[in-house]
Amino acid sequence: MSLQDGGTPEPHDDRPAPADRGGPSVAPTGPCPGPGAPCSGAAADAPRRGRPRSEAAEQAIFDAVVGLLEEGVPLTELSIERIARTAGVGKATIYRRWPGKEELFVELLRSLEPPDPVLTGASVRDDLVTLLEMLRQRGLAKRSSAMLHNVFSQMHLYPKLWEAYQSNVVEPRRRLGLDAVRRGMERGEIRDDLDAEFVSDLFIGPLLLRTVxxxxxxxxxxxxxxxxxxxxxGLRPRA
Incomplete structure (x- = not known):
């Protein structure tokens, strides 16, 4: 039983629960055939109304992590049990949403950062400016948040979290820039005799230098x- 159920934290349930990891599910209003069998009729198809109950639990979990980090608790000491206790939910409530704390931290960090920009593809220059402006804004946000600065300085000491962050946040942004560069090469706006990843690094490098x-x-x-x-x-196609 969890906070959104109006109950108290489960003190001993440390196993991932199979339900609703992919998102909140709709509780049926009528009987189901049995365990593992799908509900039928209006009970199975009833639409959600209002704010999904799981959103309140997820926000409580995020708030708990942020609060603990702001108090100076190191990442290595942020156990699922401690997060659950602070949020007022059971550990199973967390495990239903994230396989472990690395995935929870990465989703939290993503929620605190500017969203990835939508590149229209209409202009290579405009796409690259949009992407770099997002990186500039991210750098400013990191400077103004002692909590974010603290987390990023610790992530290098936490290989699993750093790898998850690179794969789920950094790599998708890198691909945005790489795709924009390739479009520029295809359109003849950028010389195509250079490696596309190298060219992408030329654009991103100055922002990383100033933010990292x-x-x-x-x-x-x-x-x-x-x-x-x-x-x-300097990258205009040669005559």
Whole structure:
């Protein structure tokens, strides 16, 4: 029984529960044929009304993690049991949503960052400026949040979490830039005699330098445009 059920945390249930890991399910209003058998009729197809009950539990879990991190609790000490106790839910409630704490942390970090931009493909320059501007805004957000700065500084010491973050957050953004560069090569806006990943790094590199290697470097408005225009000037197709 969990917080959204109006009960108390399960003190001993530490196993992942099979239900609703892919999202909240609809509780049937009538009897089902039996365990494992699908419900039929209106009970199975009844639409959800209002805010899904699982959203309240998920927000409580996120708030608990953020609160513990802001208190200075190291990532390595954030166990599922401690998170559940702080959130007022059972451990099974967490395991129904995430296989482990690495996946929970990654989803939380993703929710705290700017969303990945939608690149229209209409203009290679505009797509790259949009992507770099998102990275600039992310860098500013990281600087203004002591909690985010603390988490990212610790993630390098937590290989499983760092790998999960790279795979689920960093890699999709890298592919956005790489796809934009390839479109530019196909359209003749960027020279195609260079490796596309190398060219993508030329665009992304200055933002990473100023947000990771030199965290105090300026991130002024207009930086994205200046970087893209300067790099594209040197990457024009040769006559």
């Amino acid at each position: 290697i030199r965290p105090g470097a300026p991130l002024d408005p207009g930086l994205a445009e200046r970087v893209v225009d300067a790099v594209m000037e």
